[in-house]
Amino acid sequence: MTFFRPVMIAALACALTGCGHSKPAPDLSPKGGYPKTSSDWRTPVAHITALEVAPxxxxxxxxxxxxxPTQGYWGTALIPENDGQPVDGVITYRxxxxKPxxxxxxxxxxxxxxxxxxTAGAFINAIRFAQTKQVVVIGADGSRTAHR
Structure with a gap:
């Protein structure tokens, strides 16, 4: 038992020497913060031909x-405005x-x-859909609206 105590003390001392004190990293962000930019590089569809909402x-x-306007467009999506939350009963998508x-x-x-x-699609969960009176999809030349 007398041998065990010094070994434990030595092991504990070695373990504790690895524990250092840390200090917070300096804030390297620009004054006023980073500019708000959209990371989506896609363009609005030229013309919306149809809109359906299927419960x-x-x-x-x-x-x-x-x-x-031409062939070759790809990567379609309906991007929700307002984080997909209905505003006055309206959910809006872009x-x-x-482009090719x-x-x-x-x-x-x-x-x-x-x-x-x-074609592009999106899902509205039941909670948001219960608060929704209409869905609006916006394109380059206008929008389409579907009422509940």
Whole structure:
């Protein structure tokens, strides 16, 4: 037992020497904070052709169809405004998509409207949907509204 006590003291001393004191890192952010920027680089769809809101047992599915000016658009999404919270009973989305590469064959191919049509969707949970009277989807040339 006499051997055990010095070994424990030595082990404890070694362990405690690794514990140092830390100080807070300096604040390197610019005065006034960082500028608020949108990280979404996509553009609004040129024209919204249809909007549907389909109730489900857990909320609702919002589906919007749009028409870009040429072929090759991709990465469609309905981006919620106000973090998807209804404002005065209205949930608003921006219908965005990514442009085809400049000079690519798709960016120059117009084709007929049905061949260019794109679709985007979003889900509204039951709690938010219960507070919603209408859904608005905004595109480049205007918006579409669906009433409950």
């Amino acid at each position: 489900t047992t857990t909320g609702a599915i919002v589906t919007a169809r749009g028409l870009p 219908f965005v998509l990514a 590469p400049v000079g690519s064959p798709d960016s120059q191919r117009v084709g007929n409207p049905p061949s260019r049509e794109v």
